[in-house]
Amino acid sequence: MTVIDVAIVGSGIIGAHHAKAIARHPGLRVTALVDARIEAAEALAATLDPRPSVHLTLAEALSAQAINLVSICTPSGLHIAAAEETLAAGAHLLIEKPLDTDLAKARAFAKVAEEAATRGLVTSVVSQHRFDPATVAVGRAVREHRLGRVTSAVVSMPWWRDQAYYDSAGWRGTWEFDGGGALANQGIHLVDQMLALLGRPAEVYAQTALLSHERIEVEDVAAATIRFESGALAVLHATTGARPGLPVRLALYGTEGSAVLQDDQLEYFHTTTDPQLRAADLVPPQDVYGAAKDPDGWVTGHLRQYQDLVDAIGSGRAPGVQVRHGLEALALVRSVYVSAGLGRAVSFSEVLDGAFDDIQPSQVTPNSSQGANQ
Structure with a gap:
């Protein structure tokens, strides 16, 4: 080799x-x-x-x-x-x-x-995480229409980062070098998985807030509803203010079945096209939720x-x-920030194509009226 x-x-x-x-x-x-x-x-x-x-x-x-x-x-x-x-x-x-x-x-x-x-x-x-066996299995099920028409999804990342995390490097929590907060830095993996499974978004409506940290410019909570071109609706949630930090969860619901990924493992799978098919049939034993995970899983x-x-x-x-996948994930994060800043729904295609490029970070600064010391 x-x-x-x-x-x-x-x-x-x-x-x-x-x-x-x-x-x-x-x-x-x-x-x-x-x-x-x-x-x-x-x-x-x-x-x-x-x-x-x-x-x-x-x-x-x-x-x-x-x-x-x-x-x-x-x-x-x-x-x-x-x-x-x-x-x-x-x-x-x-x-x-x-x-x-x-x-x-x-x-x-x-x-x-x-x-x-x-x-x-x-x-x-x-x-x-696009290469996680659980994500690969659910993606295949979606492409094979085992879930029927995908109607909705709920995606949540309830993580915890203490103040020392943000204080550890001057670039953390800045618009210039971090590009955003909980959603842009940590939650973007879930954003990408959602795009891989649900396709192209059509419209995004969001709010962001800075509620549990100090001395940062960006959000530590983001919540959005997303309508996809397929018609599916999704709820996206990301925070670094959820002590002690809980597993990420992606639930996908369809007319012929549903699937749940938790902590990068396949927790639940059901399809009417093959009622006997279960999560354990689709992924290796260590990738079924509840099984002992590889302690070096991030490297894996x-x-x-x-x-x-x-x-x-x-x-x-x-x-x-590919780069286009990274561009679309970044555009969805940007759509959340633009929507939160404008206080209204925005078109994903318009954000992707540059219609809101003139909106500066100061215009999308999260609401901090309920900050860490409030």
Whole structure:
């Protein structure tokens, strides 16, 4: 097997997770680490064998050795600049979620990635939960019409982040680098899963609030109702103010059956097309809700996406998660913020196409009248 040399840009928590996933793939090798905080890159490099080179800039890393793939793990607001530099250098690309904080920049980058694909370069956006066995099983059931017409969904992420989390880095909880709060940073995985299972949204109506944290610009609670082009209705909820933190839950309801994913496992499945079919028949035992989970599951999820990326590079096919998927997830998050700021429903297509690009973050600042000290 030809080994793909990888540079990781960003040596923080998520960069370390990528390094662990790459170390478990026989076709990948971390060759370089890039971080403006050289001590962070040095610390991560010391945990890897063989030890990668360490660089202050991506340009320096790209000029120092042959790099086939670059994984962008920087704060969200820095994604596009590094991504464009990567494709210009002729390397394949994986961008951590979200695609960026700025929808207009992300929209322009989608065209750059499309042109790069004509040169054989593969670009993917991290959405590792699309590869979870439970999500794959439910997606197949939807495509095979085992649930009949999907009529509605309820998606909830009741997580907890203490104040120290936001205080730990200056970029956390900012519009410029985090791109939003509970929904943009943590909840975007559920947003993407919802899009994968329900298709394209038509209209979004939302509210956001800052209720349990201080010294941040963004929301820690978001709630939205979404109408999809199929006619299905969904409720989306995300918060980092739910102590002690509960499992994420995605429930899908249809005229011939229903499915529930909880904590990335398949909790419930029913279909009238095959009444004997149950969750345990669709996923491995460890992916049935209640079973002991892989303690290294986060790394396993990224490993699945890296496997898809390696397959795409080797075969020349499109990756399972493309830039357009990342763009649509970002547009749905942006739709929530625009709707909350305007106090009315907004068209998803209009947000995606740029009709609300002139709305500034200050215009969508969450209601904080019930803040942490109130």
